[in-house]
Each structure stands twice: as structure tokens, then as C-alpha cells.
Amino acid sequence: MPDGNSLQYHYNTEEQLIGVTNQRGERWQLNRDAVGRLIEERDYWGKARSYHYDEAGYLTQSLNPLGQLLAVTCDKMGRIVSKAPQGQPEKTETYAYNKRGQLILAKNQYSEVTRQYNQVGMLILENQQQQDVTARLEYVYNLSGQLTEQYHQLRHRTQAEGMAFKQALRFEYNELGQLIRQQVDDHAPIEFGFDEIGRLTSQKQSEAVTSTFEYTKAGQLKRQSLHRSGSTHSDSIDYHYDVSGNLVMRSDSRGGTDRYFYDVLGQITRHSNPMGEIHDYVYNANGDRFVEKENPEGQRELTFNDGMQYRLNQAGQLIVREDGERSDRLEWDENECLSGFYRTGERGERYQYHYDALRRRIRKTCIDMRDRVEKITYFIWDGDALTAEVSFSPVATGANAKLDSRFFVYYLNSFEPLVLQCRINHPISPLGLTSVVPFNRGRLASICSKGITSRMDSRERKARS
Template sequence: MGRTVGRASAMIDPAGRTTAWEYDAYGSLLVQTLPDGSAVRTEFDLDHRPVCMTLIGGRQWGYEWNTFGNLLAQSDPSGAISRYTYDEYGQLVEHTGPRGASTRFDYHPDGNLAAQIDALGHRTQYRYDARGYLVEAIDALGQQTQYEYDRNGHLTRAIEPGGREIHCAYDADGNLSRHRDPMGHVTQVEYSALGQVSRRLAPDGTTVEYRYDTEEQLIGVVNERSELYALERDALGRIVVETDYWGQARRYRYGAAGELLCSTDPLGQTVEYRYDWLGRIVQKRVPHPEQDEALQIDSFAYDRHGDLVLAENPSCRVEFGYDAAGRMIEERQGDDFTIASDYDEAGKRIERRTRLIAGGAVVAHTVRYTYDALDAVTSIQIDDTAPVVLERDALGQICTEQLGAELRREPSYESGGQLASQRTLLTGTGELFAGEYTYDANGELVEKRDSRGGIERFQYDPVGRVIAHLDPAGQLRRYLYDPAGDLLKTHIRERRTADAVAAAKAGTWVREGEYEGCYYAYDRVGTRECLAIEVDTSLPGLRVQQVLARLKEMRGLPASITVDNGPEFAGKVLDCMGLRSRRHAVVHSAWQAGGKCLYRVLQRALPRRMPERALVRLNAPRQAAD
């Protein structure tokens, strides 16, 4: 086989899994054998260039070269071919994609790229200084972006289309130390002796600090409130304990090969992982969300190519199918819902079909897509309805949306790409409504004018957070953030017990706070346990509307709804998780449907006689560990 001195022929990891390599006499890698016995094989021509690569499962990639070693063609497992053309200097001058679209390249005499002409003829130009640094780019609409550098080649100034400027400064080691945005806001960065970011000073004066161990591995982040997020590592640098800003620890355990075996959250819930010989997850074991001391098992299976073909748990089974190129062509959810897809030569999805079996009836829909030479979508058609047709400018921005035979929308854009205006027009009628948008130098929306909705205005702080909103009715709403940028300010309430583990499991720890008259409570892992709102019950309809407005803030279906000084509905009308009666199933379905359906269920369920003001609590179900 020839000499292979100095080349690794096999690697056995601590778990006993072996990866092996075979070479030819010239040192070219012929075969890589994976721990499960599957192999990746490569064939070479007489000049030792790869001409065929066979992946596990048999998918093949092909390559064709010229005598100078330049790649002329590449074919994927589906047979789609991309081709490349070069000039006498070996510079790429044309690329032709699988659908025949061609992109061309021009060069300056010194070899720098001078222009790129896309398949639609749109030209982008580039200009350089004597050192070869890009100093100007002119896009297909003629908009210019300019760049300036210091003597070390670091970018110091950029002038974007529209005149917006950013400025950068660097320390003696070449690290970015100062950045000034177009509004003049300055961000400063400090570094450790080994070049790690140690401190960041934001434009609003707040700071974030980063701490490292003697190996320069991150072990802590101190936020703007001077709270520490700590990371503990083992001798191999792996994170074994992660303690959040509120002192709650998540622990990790690893296998001999470095794979994560389990993680335990602050509530003591452990998630376990099982792997196959290639290191892919085949099983995930999590605490059951409804049964104490029970596990819920998520299972995963893969085909011979390594693609995920099955994901299932006790609640659901999802299967996946792929084409020769590894693109997903079918997703089957249980026995009643299927998504199928077709693709063109370039790998763009051209058709998506869905099929749902519900109540003995079959509901099927087809969505079709067409693309231009740049692979940007130009039309979307649902079933046999008239397609939505999209026209684009030279930058690929949508300039016309034909929504039907008589209805269209016409957007326009700022030089920075932000939406500047939008008109909706009806043939024979003219403009139905229009919107205009104004931005500050940082590209943040400061005003929105709607021909029907009125005018909205926004104000931002130096780090880009909205601090004031003036709605069309003239009502001003202000937002006050803490130093870390949170609107909701929370504190920890804890009942001390002798057994800390039992206390965690018993839920004696809670992080709580109020914002805009609404009470929020979180458990140790950050899951919201309760959302409560004070309801004005003097008007029967209003009390339900106010509760409904907050329901969308719960993640998933609440376990129960409680009214202070009134009944708790768990096990009765609004036991939303138990589904112990037909009425419960109605609530669950109503939650899925939302809107008026849920409104009617709540209206019937809430007590008819309540005090004029009552506190309604939405109690979250117990969550399975992540």
C-alpha cells in the first residue's frame, strides 16, 4: 500500500469506539471507517485530485478538474451539476448553477475582484486602495459604501448609503476597543492580557464583565446589576455546574468520550441522554410532566445516510423521508397528517403538499413556488387560486406584490434597506391605504404613518431599547428598564427548611414581581408558575376580556384558573390539563382555537358573583425538563 509513516491510521476513544483511516501511496485519504462500520470513500485521478466521494449510505459527489487543478464541475447525489470557468490567470470568471443561471466576475489588473454580474445582469462594483483593501462598493442601484483603514489594515470608518457613518478604534494589540454608531453612541471594550474580552461599557454607561480561569476559559459573567452568572468546569474544560444570576444551579455529567450523559436542573429534575456508536442521540429521558417518579422517553432513529427518520414519544410519532440529495421530501405526523415537498435542480422547494385526516374527512392543500434566476421566489400559489406574484428590484427587494387580479401592494425602501413606504392599490379604485416609515440614523423606526391607523412615534435609549411610544390616539407610554434592560423587576421569596433538596422539590422558592398591574411568579428554572391580573368585574363581559387578553402570555395551556375569594376550578370546570370530562376537552380545544371560542368557555366558567375587583390567576402546568 505504500508508506504511511506519520499518518494516523486509527483512533480509539475512551468509550472504545474506533475510527480508522486508509491512505494510498501518495498519502491521499481513501477510506474513513466510522465506529459503526460504515465508511466514507474517496476516489482520485492520476493527479491525486478527488473525482468521486461516496458518503455513508451511498450518496455520491462528483468532481471534474482541468489540467491546472481548477474545479470545472461538481455534481451532487441527485445529479445536479454546477460548472466553473476560469481565465488565463486561473481566476474564476463564471459560475453556472444547476438551473443554468450564470454569475460572472471581472477583475482588476492586480487580481482583485472588480465586478460581479448576477444572472439577471445586475452589476456590483468594487474598488481598492494600493494595499488591496476594499475602499468602495457600488451596488446594482448605484448606492455607494465606502471604507477607511488605519496603517495596520483595521477598519476605522465606514460610510453607508445615505451617509450614515460608523467609526472604530483599536488598542495596541489590534483588538476593537471603541465603536461609535451613526447616532454617536459609543461602545467600549477592554481585554485581558491574552486578548479575551474582559469588560464591555455600553453607551448608556452600564458595564458587563467577563471572568476567566488560568486556562482563559470563561467562568463568569457579571451583568449590569453586578449579578454573577457562574460556570464551573472540570479538568477537561467542560461545564459541570452552571449557576444563574439568582443562584440556581444546573449540573452536567459526561461520559468517557465527552458526551453529555445527563443534566439536572435547579428543581432536581434530571434529563438523561443515550447515544449510538456515531454519537447521535437515540433516546432522551425526561421527568414525566404529569406523573411523579415516572419518565417520559423521547426516541430517535436514523437511516443509513445518517438522516433523522423517526422522532417519537408517548404523545406523538413523527417520521421523515429524504430524496437522493438528502432533502426532506416527506414528514408524517402520526397517521393523520402528512407534509410532502418537491424540489428543483438547485434544491429550492417548488411544491408543498399537506394532507390531514380529521373526522373521517380528508383536507388537502398544495402550495407551489416559482423562482427567478437568482433563486428568489417570484410567485406563491395556494391550490388553484390566483398566485401571489412578486417583482423585485436590482437588490432583490420586493417592489410589487400582485395579490390578485385587481389587488396589489407596492413597497419602497430606504437606502439602508428599511421599508420606507407601502401602498395597497385596487384596480379601478386607486389607493386603499398607505403607510410611511421614518428611521433614525441607526435604522430604528421612529415614526409610522398609516392612512387609516394614524401616526405612531417611538423613542429609543442609547442601546436601542424603546423607551417611549406615542400611539395614534395620542397616548404616551413610557418604558423604564433596570440596568440589565429588564422591564419586570423581580425578587426572591423563599421559606427556609432544614432539607434544601426537599425545599426545592416542594416549590418553596419563588422569584416574583409585578409589572403594569400584573403579577408574575417563576420557579427555580425560570418557568412561569403563575400569571395574575386584577380584574374589574363590575361589567360581566369586561372581566372575561381582561383575562383573555393575558392568556396569550402563558406558555401553553394553563393547568387551572383560580379566582381569589372564589372557587378554584382545578378538578372542576377549568381543570385544563386533566381532561377528566367532556367539558375539560372542550376547554382544551377552545384553547387551541383561541379567540371567541375560548371567550365563551371562560364566560360560562367564571363565577357569576364576584367582588367588583378580583385577582384572577392562571396557574401553569408542571413543565417537563428541557
């Protein structure tokens, strides 16, 4: 490596990876049986995970460093049909497949997900059923297999059938297969322009707002600008890179200039922000920015340069986070998903989290100091992308008894946000209130609500939060 350290990979005679030795000489060990199956994974700190298989070679159980055993059942094709933590049958997760081998059911105690496909195997419908909330996602394709329409419907149990939150997305492509228009409901479509090698060069969010993008010869984003009709002034962000391609300066016409400095490994060693504040970063041989030790319980304790302290359990899960002003506690379930969070202090709120059988978070419950459920937020997913959420307060009454929902729209086939759509089902407005917020690649561009348009960027959002 450029700094003189080495990272080594180890293989067996069958060219299978069996270990990694890091820059400090610590080894991550992968132990395999005679036919090459992974039977034990031992990390840099000596904590082991083990795996067991049946005679057909299919996984039957796994055991993590906390001693939590997960039983796994596979069908004759090797597909997982159930998973269950030891001694907790109520937490069993089940899966089913069609003749093509595509997933059509994923079910646990909190959620049931069902899927349907067309004759060529493309997803056309997904239903997500959880406590108090149902969701329906529909997909329509053209003859080339491109997504042309997508419909989302989200209904809380307190809503009548005809009052469900709904969203329609439409997509239009050019002859090269590039997306040129993306429309949310009946709002004006967002239009995209590309250069001769397929890079995004323009994004027209409305008749009043257009974004443009310029690139370096190496293909890196050089400038993005926001233009308003009737205005001679444009907001812009310029990006500057070093010979290694690292971003060294980001100059925002509204927000000021950020500068970045790197070591030979490309790690940021210093950052100066528009306020003139300088932050330095120091790394050890492994690239970590903390000092580590192990306590008598076998837990790892990490101390960062800024005084923040982490404590990780034997499975590597963060369970305590502390600094001079706060102390957070985190809890994890048998599937190693975050299940609880609470912060000690004056408010003392607690949060509980639940997941579907695909490990997607579907519910967040806020519990106040009096042990009352203060707010529940439900999440709906399009694949691995969060597509909608709805919040409900069981303790609210009167004008405060409302459902707040938000739909998230992304650049096609990405996790980069394009539009945030907010809907409120309020007692004083049975038809609901709607606002649509386009993003300008990292900055909120505008808010449109009942025909009113205003400007809001990330700094204003922080001031309001």
C-alpha cells in the same frame, strides 16, 4: 476513542486522503485520478458526486447524486468565471477579478455584487443590487490597516433617494491594536476593556449599563455580570466546568440554573433546565441521536427519540420534517441552497428564497393561502455576516404600508451580535422611528427609542413573539 470505537483515515501513496471509516465500519470514499485530483466522492450511503477537469486541471463540471450537473468555466489562472446548471442558461452565475486576483463582480439573475479595493488591496466599497433594493457598504482604514469607519446605505425602490436607511459605524483602538470603542451612528459608543492577556473584561454599553467578565485559570468564562448605575443589584450568570472543560452548570440570577451531564466522549447525555425538566439524550456508535433507514426511493428516513421524523433525499438534503403536530416540506435549487419551504396546516404559508452568486440569501418571500405575496424580506451582507434586512408588504395599504429595516452590528471580526438597530419608515413619521438594542453576550440588555429606555431579555422576547 474513549468509548472503545475507532475512526479510521485512509491515504494513498501520495499521502492524500482517500477515505474515512466511521465507528460502524461504514466508509466515505474519495477517488482520485492519476494526478491526485478528486474525481468522485462516495458517501456512507453509497451516493456519489463526480468531478471533471480540463487539460489544465481546472474544474469543468460536477454532478450530484440527484443527477444535477453544474458546468464550470475557469480562466487561464484557474479562477472560476462562470457556473451554470445544465440546460438552464438563465441561471448562469458570472465572476470577474482585478489584476490582483480579487473578486470585483459576482452576478446572477437575482443580484449583482461589485467591489472596489484601495491601492494596497483592502476592500473600500461593495455595492449590492437586487430586485427592488440597492445597498452600498463603504470601508475606511487607518495607516495601520485597521477598520476605523464603516457606512451602510440601504434603499428600497419605494423610497426617495434621500430617505434611504443609513448606518455609520466607527472604531477606535488602543496602542496594542485592541478595539476600545465601537460607535453606532450618534449613539454613545460602546467601550471595551481588556486584561493583560487581551481577554475582554468590561463592556460599557452606556452611562447606565456596564457588563463585566471574569475567567477561570484555564481561560474559560466564569462569570458575566450586568451592572446598572444607581443600583446595588447586579444580574449575573455563573459558569461551572468539569476537569475536561465541559460546561456542567449555568446559573443565571434571573433565569435559574441549567445543569449538563456528559459521556466519556463529551456528548451531552442529560440536561435539566430551571423549570426542573429533564431531557435525556442517547447516541449510537456514530454519535447520532436517531434511528435511520432507507426507503424504496433511496431516501434516508431519520426518527428521533422525541418522535420528530426527517426525510433526506439522495443528496442528503432535508425535504420532509414531521412530528405529531406539524409537517414541513423543503425544496432545494440546483446549487443545493434552500429555495422553498411550506408548512401544511391552517395558515398554509409558503416561503421562497433567492441567493446571490456568493450563495448568500438575499430575499425571502412569504406567500399566503390565496397565493398572494404577503411579505418580502431583503437581506444585505458584509462578507459572510448579515448586516441588514428590510421588509415590505405589497398587499399592505395606509398606515400598514411601511418599510421595516434592521441593522445587525457584531463584535469586530466575529459573528457574535453586539447591537440590533431597528428603523421604521412609516407614513405618519417621514423621518422614521429608530431603536437601538445592545446585546449582553447572549441577552438583550436594553432598548433605547426616542430617549426611552426599558429592560428586555430573551424570555420577554419569547413572550412577545
